[in-house]
Amino acid sequence: MSTSHQSTSASGRRIQFAFTDEQDQFRSAVRRFLNDKSPTTEVRRLMATAEGYDPAVWRQLSEDLALPGIHIPEQYGGAGFGMVELCIVTEELGRALLCAPYFSSAVLAANAILSAGTEMQKSALLPEIAKGARIATLAITEPDGNWDPAAIKVVATPDSDGYRLDGVKSFVVDGHVADLLVVAARAGKTTGLEGLALFTLDANAGGVERRLLESMDPTRKVARIDFRGAHANLLGSLDNGAEPILRTLDRAAIALANEMVGGAQALLDSAVNYAKLRVQFGRTIGSFQAIKHKLADMLLDLELAKSAAYYAAQAVAAGDPEWPALASLAKAAASETYLHTAAECIQIHGGIGFTWDNDTHLWFKRAKSSEVFLGQPSYHRELLMQRWGVER
Amino acid sequence: MSTVSDAEVRSEVREWLAANWDPDMSLLEWRIKLADSGWGMPQWPKEWYGRGLSHALARVVEEEFANVGAVRAANSGVRLLAAATLLEHGSDQQKKKFLRRILTGEDTWCQFFSEPGSGSDLAGATTRADLKGDFWIVNGQKVWTTSAHHADHGLLLARTDWDAPKHEGLSYFVINLKQPGVDVQPLKQMNGHASFNQVFFTDAKVPKENLVGRVGEGWKVAMTTLAHERRGADGLPAPSKRGTRVGKIHAEERAETEKANQPYTWYPQRAGRVDLIIDRAKETGANKDPYIRQEIARLMTLAKSAEWTARRARAAQQQGRPQGPEGSLGKLAASHVARACSRVHTLITGTDAMLTGRESPREGIIAEILVSVPAVSIAGGTDEIQRNIIAERVLELPKEPRFDTGPFRNVRKN
Numbered sequence A: 001m002s003t004s005h006q007s008t009s010a011s012g013r014r015i016q017f018a019f020t021d022e023q024d025q026f027r028s029a030v031r032r033f034l035n036d037k038s039p040t041t042e043v044r045r046l047m048a049t050a051e052g053y054d055p056a057v058w059r060q061l062s063e064d065l066a067l068p069g070i071h072i073p074e075q076y077g078g079a080g081f082g083m084v085e086l087c088i089v090t091e092e093l094g095r096a097l098l099c100a101p102y103f104s105s106a107v108l109a110a111n112a113i114l115s116a117g118t119e120m121q122k123s124a125l126l127p128e129i130a131k132g133a134r135i136a137t138l139a140i141t142e143p144d145g146n147w148d149p150a151a152i153k154v155v156a157t158p159d160s161d162g163y164r165l166d167g168v169k170s171f172v173v174d175g176h177v178a179d180l181l182v183v184a185a186r187a188g189k190t191t192g193l194e195g196l197a198l199f200t201l202d203a204n205a206g207g208v209e210r211r212l213l214e215s216m217d218p219t220r221k222v223a224r225i226d227f228r229g230a231h232a233n234l235l236g237s238l239d240n241g242a243e244p245i246l247r248t249l250d251r252a253a254i255a256l257a258n259e260m261v262g263g264a265q266a267l268l269d270s271a272v273n274y275a276k277l278r279v280q281f282g283r284t285i286g287s288f289q290a291i292k293h294k295l296a297d298m299l300l301d302l303e304l305a306k307s308a309a310y311y312a313a314q315a316v317a318a319g320d321p322e323w324p325a326l327a328s329l330a331k332a333a334a335s336e337t338y339l340h341t342a343a344e345c346i347q348i349h350g351g352i353g354f355t356w357d358n359d360t361h362l363w364f365k366r367a368k369s370s371e372v373f374l375g376q377p378s379y380h381r382e383l384l385m386q387r388w389g390v391e392r
Numbered sequence B: 001m002s003t004v005s006d007a008e009v010r011s012e013v014r015e016w017l018a019a020n021w022d023p024d025m026s027l028l029e030w031r032i033k034l035a036d037s038g039w040g041m042p043q044w045p046k047e048w049y050g051r052g053l054s055h056a057l058a059r060v061v062e063e064e065f066a067n068v069g070a071v072r073a074a075n076s077g078v079r080l081l082a083a084a085t086l087l088e089h090g091s092d093q094q095k096k097k098f099l100r101r102i103l104t105g106e107d108t109w110c111q112f113f114s115e116p117g118s119g120s121d122l123a124g125a126t127t128r129a130d131l132k133g134d135f136w137i138v139n140g141q142k143v144w145t146t147s148a149h150h151a152d153h154g155l156l157l158a159r160t161d162w163d164a165p166k167h168e169g170l171s172y173f174v175i176n177l178k179q180p181g182v183d184v185q186p187l188k189q190m191n192g193h194a195s196f197n198q199v200f201f202t203d204a205k206v207p208k209e210n211l212v213g214r215v216g217e218g219w220k221v222a223m224t225t226l227a228h229e230r231r232g233a234d235g236l237p238a239p240s241k242r243g244t245r246v247g248k249i250h251a252e253e254r255a256e257t258e259k260a261n262q263p264y265t266w267y268p269q270r271a272g273r274v275d276l277i278i279d280r281a282k283e284t285g286a287n288k289d290p291y292i293r294q295e296i297a298r299l300m301t302l303a304k305s306a307e308w309t310a311r312r313a314r315a316a317q318q319q320g321r322p323q324g325p326e327g328s329l330g331k332l333a334a335s336h337v338a339r340a341c342s343r344v345h346t347l348i349t350g351t352d353a354m355l356t357g358r359e360s361p362r363e364g365i366i367a368e369i370l371v372s373v374p375a376v377s378i379a380g381g382t383d384e385i386q387r388n389i390i391a392e393r394v395l396e397l398p399k400e401p402r403f404d405t406g407p408f409r410n411v412r413k414n
Helices: A021-037 A040-047 A055-063 A083-096 A102-116 A119-131 A242-277 A289-317 A323-354 A360-372 A377-387 B006-020 B027-037 B055-068 B079-089 B092-104 B218-232 B248-264 B274-284 B290-318 B330-354 B362-375 B383-394
Strands: A006-008 A014-016 A136-139 A155-159 A162-173 A180-187 A196-202 A208-212 A222-235 B109-112 B128-132 B135-146 B153-159 B170-176 B182-187 B196-207
Touching (some): A021 A083, A083 A102, A083 A242, A102 A136, A180 A222, A289 B383, B027 B092, B027 B248, B079 B092, B079 B109, B079 B170, B153 B218, B274 B330, B274 B362, B290 B330
Antiparallel strands (some): A006 A014, A155 A162, B135 B196, B182 B196
């Protein structure tokens, strides 16, 4: 059997360049579900609600397809798959623009708990998240919008039976509907990556005030959360607490990159279909080279971004120690591709593409929010250079 | 044939090599043995210098040759494209006349397809061949011909019928270059190299029996040549592992390889040399510049993504899956990488980019990158043609209206 379609990572495991038949079947099942449950009429209906999701669809997605726990080990109530399967889910969710607290609960919070939690905490917290019975989210960024954990200001002060949190978090995805908050905070009088740790608390606990922010992308709702002496538990340990925060953000960046290429694929499909239908000057506009070449470039751009997103996910699965650098690479690539694809999709649609009734703006807004969510492309390119050891 | 096993082939070729391989033989002497035994091209038909083996079994033969360090049949340049075309479309007489000397390396070949007036539109060729008695008389000009200055034969696409539609008036010939009507001139490129030639035909003669396929089927035959060219590679021959082997035959082969590769010395520079970027940035201190750091990261992201896209395409192919869009994108992606490299090399190099030759960093390599990259988006199909192919074949967008139908005589041309 030939193995040259794989490359060996430093850990000795192989990085796969093709999905397995099982993974393809899994993707088809997720896609069928979303085609059925998340047509744009539903996206439009849900994005206009305060909650932003349909609890019945969330229950089906959790109970019938087991998606929130797809990457959670079986011992914690998950399906026991890995990063590649998680990214197949996010790619499909991005394509369908599903309105649901998946990224917050399954990607951000579950990975934070997996990275930082003690055995007992994982056993206590993850099964409910895997079942979709409890929605969790992760609060890292503060009103300054900085994704570098070194900029965290929220302070955790030890008290008799845990910690008290003080400060403000912002851009907390689904923070308005979450049941459980995972919060990154620091010990008093520490700076940089020193003194950081993760904490958990009930979202309805005293001293927690949540406010839904008016967001450009109504399909991804974000909240500001004020902590005034809110009681919280330490997740894991205080030693080297920055590490699980960084690795959670890196995994999330990879999942987001895959979500973005899924969205970009939906936009490209829409642009190609429209170019085949729309007639001007007595010909379909798709027969003009100006449009054909634009679409060919969009396809190339998208396939390149897909390759980066897939490779980064496979690198995590293969245990390649380079994976955090690849997370930044994939995030930067997908961010620019998604937004560019969205802008070009509007351009190919012409005037109709700028109307509210046309669906393109739904993805455009997701592209815009994803571009800066978890860090702008320029931030990730600089991280990439540092992670590759190119000194400043 | 189908009953031959892996082990049988392996033991047979081992035995034959033990009895025949001798590195002190002359290269020609050895290659004659290869051609006559069929071990030089085991996947070719038995009646034509091969052994009729499957590609998988041919690889077994290749492994055994590599194990003892035995030299293979001649395979550089256009000769194998010529052979593949003749095997598929040539007459028995042509196969007998040409194939053996292709394998022994006695004859060198070149390809006369592109013309000054037909680059992207290859079927618009206007070099003409007119039948007079037993000879086709050829007049016209071909261009971008690698190795024409030392080739013996050329694969020629010429127009034989001006009243037929464009693609139906072409015929395919083997033309002997060693004749007075063929004038080969080097074509100097903007980077100073002369890897190609332009070739002028003035009443050059092709004997009737050198027509390949039928009159008017030249386009179909040329498609075979081009399909093998595309399958073949990206231009560069595989790196030789025989560099240090001792023996008369190895020395002769090295000289042959060097001659064959001479036109390609600048090809790595043409592709942009992404491999030099990080070292060069550290060398010049450009790694401290936040803007240049961004541009380097952007370039490396593009280059890595292009590489992984090619790996995805190969993986899909190896698993026998239908080819996805990623398979048609390599050429266009390579263009983007090369152009981005050229830009970032300039950012890193700064004012030194005004210099060339030995004055330029890395003994002139940087300057050579900057003046060679413009070839990438043209050679082997321009970016614009690639985009048409991607748009029409992958995205299934409609073709543009055409203006070159009807008798070729009436079609507007250069």
